[in-house]
Amino acid sequence: MTEEKWAVKVLQISSRLSDRKALGQEISAEPELINYSLKFIQQGSEELATKAAYGLDIALRSDIKLLKPYLDPFLNALQKNQIETVSRIFSKICELLTSKFLKSEKxxxxxxxxxxxxxxxxxxxxxxxxxxxxxxQSIYNLSETESWIPGELKAQLELQFDASSAAFQSRAKSILKKLES
Structure with a gap:
């Protein structure tokens, strides 16, 4: 599929789960669409970027290894992204990369x-x-790779703990407990 045809297809979906799943399944079947999707995310059109990220989210939750050939473009998009919805999806992809991916790939x-x-x-x-x-969670998953990470992560979690939501506190408590052991 050409980049232009993929852009048209991506723009046609809604945020409904069924549409996102269909897009994700198409990416899973044709992984080179990951590269186009990452390009769209970097190009600045919020609608196209968000919808492209929806498809990536579904495809990579199913198989994070699909990202391996496109890791550099993903990391470039990760650094440049300013779109809130895409940040949520990228943060989830980072969690997948630092957990499942690390077990089989370095x-x-x-x-x-x-x-x-x-x-x-x-x-x-x-x-x-x-x-x-x-x-x-991603930072914690990488905490054994560098000696400075546990201390910095612990300091940030403790600093934000009291003023944060229950969801933040729950995950932070779990990670702090693991850091202590």
Whole structure:
């Protein structure tokens, strides 16, 4: 499928789960569509970017390994993204990358650093709770790769704990407990 045809198809979907699933299944069947989707996310049209991210979300939740050939474009899009809905999806993809993906594939030091940098930005910044929760889990998943990570993560979680929502506190409590053991 050409990039133009994919853009037309992506723009035709709604945010309904059935539409997102159909788009995700198409990406799963034709993984090169990941590259087009990542391009759309970086091009700035919020509608196209958000809908492209919906498809990526479904496809990569099913099989995160589909992202491997497109990891560099994903990391570029990760750094440049400013769209709130896309941030939520990207934070979930980071969590998948740092858990399931790490068990079978190794991320390079540079790849880990890009993910850590963005996840700490999300955790420290004024983001929605879901983004922060996925970010803290991703950071924790990488905590054994660098000696400084556990201390920094613990400090951030403790700093934000009392002023945060129940969802934040629940995940933070779980991670803090793991960091203590």
């Amino acid at each position: 991320l390079s030091k540079a790849e880990r650093e890009q993910i850590l940098s963005k996840c700490f930005d999300w955790l420290i910044g004024n983001e929605k709770i879901a983004v922060k929760v996925f970010a803290m």
